[in-house]
Amino acid sequence: MTYEDGKTVFNTFLIAKTSINIRYTIITPSQNCERDIMKYIEFLGTSGTRTPSQGTTCLRVSKHCVIDAGNLINAFGDDVFTIEHIFLTHSHLDHIIDIPFLADLFVTQKSISLKIYALKETLDDLRQFIFNHRVWPNFEEINLIGHTEKTIELIEIQLDHKYPIDDVTLTPFKTNHTDGSCGYLIEKNDAGILFTADTYKCPRVWELLDQNSHIHTLVTEVSFPSSFDKLAHDSKHLTPALLESELKQCKRNDFAIYAMHLKTLFAPTIIHELKTMNLLHNGGRVLNDNDIINF
Numbered sequence: 278m279t280y281e282d283g284k285t286v287f288n289t290f291l292i293a294k295t296s297i298n299i300r301y302t303i304i305t306p307s308q309n310c311e312r313d314i315m316k317y318i319e320f321l322g323t324s325g326t327r328t329p330s331q332g333t334t335c336l337r338v339s340k341h342c343v344i345d346a347g348n349l350i351n352a353f354g355d356d357v358f359t360i361e362h363i364f365l366t367h368s369h370l371d372h373i374i375d376i377p378f379l380a381d382l383f384v385t386q387k388s389i390s391l392k393i394y395a396l397k398e399t400l401d402d403l404r405q406f407i408f409n410h411r412v413w414p415n416f417e418e419i420n421l422i423g424h425t426e427k428t429i430e431l432i433e434i435q436l437d438h439k440y441p442i443d444d445v446t447l448t449p450f451k452t453n454h455t456d457g458s459c460g461y462l463i464e465k466n467d468a469g470i471l472f473t474a475d476t477y478k479c480p481r482v483w484e485l486l487d488q489n490s491h492i493h494t495l496v497t498e499v500s501f502p503s504s505f506d507k508l509a510h511d512s513k514h515l516t517p518a519l520l521e522s523e524l525k526q527c528k529r530n531d532f533a534i535y536a537m538h539l540k541t542l543f544a545p546t547i548i549h550e551l552k553t554m555n556l557l558h559n560g561g562r563v564l565n566d567n568d569i570i571n572f
């Protein structure tokens with residue numbers, strides 16, 4: 278299922294309006310974007326459900342760096358060996374699923390380790406439940422064939438520290454989803470995009486938006502329809518009604534809001550609710566796989 282037709286690119290322009298600056302988002306054809314000029318982030322997987330036509334959470338933020346690994350192998354195809362850095366938001370399967378298969382490909386083909394960055398709890402989960410020589414080989418201990426480096430390197434990151442990679446800077450911030458879950462402020466030059474990944478109610482999101490006027494876009498999750506309030510609470514996800522209530526904490530209204538991580542079975546209902554409540558303002562919309570947002 279796709280939410281809307283075709284691949285779409287979002288260009289955000291700064292337009293002066295009266296005494297304040299408001300950024301508007303304008304849709305233009307994707308052919309205008311060169312893949313190797315990363316003036317944008319590319320959403321390789323945007324769904325909350327894995328289906329034959331949809332990938333789960335995965336964003337390419339620079340030539341060699343992605344956030345989450347829900348849809349790397351299908352999306353990158355022959356380019357998969359260009360991936361050098363994976364920043365994780367948390368250890369749920371829809372965000373890490375391609376990492377074991379990537380390690381399996383890299384062990385015979387690469388000369389440098391695949392670097393995987395996450396908060397301590399997420400790294401602990403990868404070591405204990407995935408790379409444990411039972412579910413999958415422990416590629417943290419296995420050398421790349423013909424080289425002295427290990428296949429993967431697990432690197433612990435700290436909340437609110439800045440991590441420059443290629444030409445972007447990633448800053449993890451605490452979210453309300455699992456132990457060790459985080460979102461990322463993605464910055465390039467003087468522009469910022471705030472990516473929450475999976476989260477329930479999270480005051481830190483609105484604090485960051487209020488403190489950083491250069492953030493022009495918020496990408497947040499909306500997993501369930503508003504009637505699934507209890508399930509949203511128990512699984513730590515948002516609904517349109519919860520997002521509407523959360524937005525009241527934010528003093529700004531000049532940024533674009535995009536939604537992703539919709540559970541496919543409920544996508545039409547969620548989209549209808551988001552439109553009725555007019556939540557995706559300033560040109561935002563529900564994201565599809567392969568959509569692009571410019572800095």
Ligand SMILES: [Zn+2]
Nearest residue numbers: 367369454475
């Ligand atoms: Zn999750």
Ligand SMILES: [Zn+2]
Nearest residue numbers: 369371372475
């Ligand atoms: Zn998820």
